[in-house]
Amino acid sequence: MFALVDGNNFYVSCERVFRPNLQHTPVVVLSNNDGCAIARSNEAKALDIKMGAPWFQIQHLSESHGLVALSANFALYGDMSDRMMSIAAGLGPTQEIYSIDESFIGLDGVRGNLARRARIIRSRILQWTGLPCGIGIGATKTLAKLANYIAKTAERKPGSYPQEYAQVCDLSSISLEERQYLLGLTEIGEVWGVGRRYAAQLKEYGMHTALDLSRMDPAVVRSRWSVVLERTVRELQGTACIQIEDIAPDKKEIACTRSFGHPVTQRSDLQEAISEFTSRACEKLRRQNSHANQVLCFIRTSPFRKEKQYSRSICIRLPRPCADTKIITQSAIQGLNLIYKSGYKYAKAGVMLIDLQPADTTQLNLDIGLTDDLCAEDRTPESRVDQSRLMQTMDAVNLRYGKSTLLLASAGLGGVNRSWSMKQERRTPQYTTRWQDIPIARA
DNA sequence: TCTGGGGTCCTAGGACCC
DNA sequence: TCTGGGGTCCTAGGACCC
Numbered sequence: 289m290f291a292l293v294d295g296n297n298f299y300v301s302c303e304r305v306f307r308p309n310l311q312h313t314p315v316v317v318l319s320n321n322d323g324c325a326i327a328r329s330n331e332a333k334a335l336d337i338k339m340g341a342p343w344f345q346i347q348h349l350s351e352s353h354g355l356v357a358l359s360a361n362f363a364l365y366g367d368m369s370d371r372m373m374s375i376a377a378g379l380g381p382t383q384e385i386y387s388i389d390e391s392f393i394g395l396d397g398v399r400g401n402l403a404r405r406a407r408i409i410r411s412r413i414l415q416w417t418g419l420p421c422g423i424g425i426g427a428t429k430t431l432a433k434l435a436n437y438i439a440k441t442a443e444r445k446p447g448s449y450p451q452e453y454a455q456v457c458d459l460s461s462i463s464l465e466e467r468q469y470l471l472g473l474t475e476i477g478e479v480w481g482v483g484r485r486y487a488a489q490l491k492e493y494g495m496h497t498a499l500d501l502s503r504m505d506p507a508v509v510r511s512r513w514s515v516v517l518e519r520t521v522r523e524l525q526g527t528a529c530i531q532i533e534d535i536a537p538d539k540k541e542i543a544c545t546r547s548f549g550h551p552v553t554q555r556s557d558l559q560e561a562i563s564e565f566t567s568r569a570c571e572k573l574r575r576q577n578s579h580a581n582q583v584l585c586f587i588r589t590s591p592f593r594k595e596k597q598y599s600r601s602i603c604i605r606l607p608r609p610c611a612d613t614k615i616i617t618q619s620a621i622q623g624l625n626l627i628y629k630s631g632y633k634y635a636k637a638g639v640m641l642i643d644l645q646p647a648d649t650t651q652l653n654l655d656i657g658l659t660d661d662l663c664a665e666d667r668t669p670e671s672r673v674d675q676s677r678l679m680q681t682m683d684a685v686n687l688r689y690g691k692s693t694l695l696l697a698s699a700g701l702g703g704v705n706r707s708w709s710m711k712q713e714r715r716t717p718q719y720t721t722r723w724q725d726i727p728i729a730r731a
Numbered sequence: 732t733c734t735g736g737g738g739t740c741c742t743a744g745g746a747c748c749c
Numbered sequence: 750t751c752t753g754g755g756g757t758c759c760t761a762g763g764a765c766c767c
Contacts (some may be wrong), residue, residue: 319735326735344733360735387767483765516741516765543737550732592734638736 289395289425289460290432290532291406293376293413295369296420296440298389299327302368303358305418314355318343321549322359322715330444359714371417379409379423384532392429394532403458410456425458429530430523433480434498435459438470449473471499471524481520486513498524538576538644544568545638551590552634558587559621565639566620567695570613571683573641579609579650581643583616585623590635598634600627603642609650612675613682616641 295301299317304310314331318324324342325332335353337346349355369388377383382394395402406423413421422443424435439457442449449470459467477487479498493512495501502524510518519529544565552558562585573580586601602623606616620639685694 321735322733324734340735342734347733390767481765485764514741514764539738541738545736547735590734635734 289398289402289427290429290528291379291393291395291402292386292424292429292432292436293372293379293391293393293409294422294424294436294440295372295389296422297327297329298369298419299360299365300329300332301419302365303361304329305368310356314349314353315358316346316355317358317360318715319360320546322357323547325357326360333444358716361716368417368419372413372419372421375413375416376409376421378412379406382532382534384534385536392432392532395425401461403456403461406456406458423456425456425460427460427526428523428528429532430480430520431459431526434471434474434478434524437474437478468499471502472497474498476501479520479524481516486517489513538578538646539572540644541640541642542569542572542580542644543638543640544572545586545636545640547636548634552637553630553632555625555628555630558624558628558634558637561637562620562624562639563617564695565637566617567613569639569641570611570616570679571686573611573644574679574683577647578644579611579647580616580641581606581609581645582641583620583623584640584642585620585627585638586640587624587627587634587637589632593633593635595633596631598629598632602627609645611647611679613679614675 300310300315303315303317310329312331313329314335314337315329316325316332316337317327319326322343324340325337325346326340328337328339332355335349335355337349337355343357346355347357350357365388372389373383373385373391376391376393380393380395380398382396384392384394386392398405402425406425410421410423413419422436422439424432424437424439426432426435435457438449438453438459439455442451442457443454453470459470462470474497475487476482476490476495476497477484479501482490482501490496490501495504501521504521506518506521506525509521522529546561546565548561552561566583582603582605584601584603586599588599589595589597591597604619604623606619610616682694
């Protein structure tokens with residue numbers, strides 16, 4: 289048995305904890321550079337603002353309907369998420385943190401009335417953090433997801449589902465007929481694992497609801513679509529195919545990419561951007577104690593604009609597997625110089641670390657002499673330890689005083705002016721919180 | 732003028748080897 | 750010179766998730 293705990297309109301709800309006057313107001317949170325809406329309050333959804341809608345297309349609603357737009361503050365959302373997750377963990381013995389606002393809870397061995405238990409956890413999260421959430425319960429992860437969708441939709445759109453399922457919905461404790469009734473009310477595209485493409489193809493095939501999908505023959509689904517969709521069908525039928533991942537596996541690739549606040553043309557600006565992206569990616573790499581074998585670097589113009597388009601990426605093999613910002617940045621910049629062409633207005637760039645391996649594997653290979661081609665300053669064990677300590681110190685300083693406190697002066701550049709970064713002042717200033725600053729117990 | 736930033740899994744096809 | 754079957758690895762592309 290599984291539960292899914294999912295924060296409502298998560299980023300907006302986080303902001304509202306600190307600005308209670310935004311309750312009952314249409315609010316959106318905007319992506320980097322205030323580009324598009326990545327979270328919407330219920331009131332904003334009621335204005336038919338779509339996920340990912342560009343700000344310039346919905347801006348007029350601030351005049352006509354009092355829409356409030358906020359710049360995203362991911363540090364804050366991360367802190368709030370940690371609090372919500374730690375309370376949600378009380379629902380059952382195992383927890384998988386699936387995204388910043390969602391976690392699956394394994395309920396095996398939990399006795400008693402699950403829905404009642406879930407309601408208690410839900411009100412505790414609301415009271416202790418100020419964050420509203422929905423909880424769905426089902427025999428499989430896919431059914432728990434579906435139950436969560438019903439719980440949230442029943443609350444947001446009265447009349448869509450029976451009111452008793454609002455906020456908490458337990459699909460496991462109701463009759464087969466009732467469960468089929470609820471699945472029949474649910475669009476096929478709302479099922480976890482059915483995206484836009486599959487939804488369109490399935491509708492063409494005559495399947496329109498979650499109930500229709502649950503009644504399909506898994507073998508037919510497999511041969512006509514894929515093993516992935518077959519698994520979804522089995523999960524809807526109540527056979528658990530996807531288990532809780534208690535311990536998060538290491539990432540297989542780590543990326544840092546950004547759209548620019550304004551078009552970038554100069555090679556030097558791209559070099560600054562790439563070197564900062566590489567630093568961020570390397571921090572993540574060290575945090576999971578991995579080394580990279582290759583770094584991929586890409587630059588591209590905006591596909592939305594009617595201009596000469598250019599988009600290229602290049603993959604550079606590192607001199608040895610490592611997590612050293614200096615070495616990896618050198619390779620990334622080298623890659624950039626190979627693909628850069630002047631005369632284009634660049635809109636986006638990024639860095640991906642790929643072909644990752646555990647750091648201790650590298651150490652083993654160094655010890656038994658399997659790795660050659662060392663960089664000059666990298667030849668002795670002592671110098672490697674020094675480099676590694678330098679990285680640890682940088683990470684510690686940046687964690688303590690905020691990212692970008694300590695940066696590499698990349699590729700012979702002078703000061704970092706981040707001319708590629710911001711279009712203008714953000715709509716709302718950034719502020720950070722510490723655990724203890726978060727207000728507690730709002731009713 | 733203005734359009735996010737991450738990830739994963741699966742499959743098909745080609746190269747190469749025995 | 751001709752022929753068969755099977756395995757592995759790599760890459761690109763498509764689908765999905767938040």
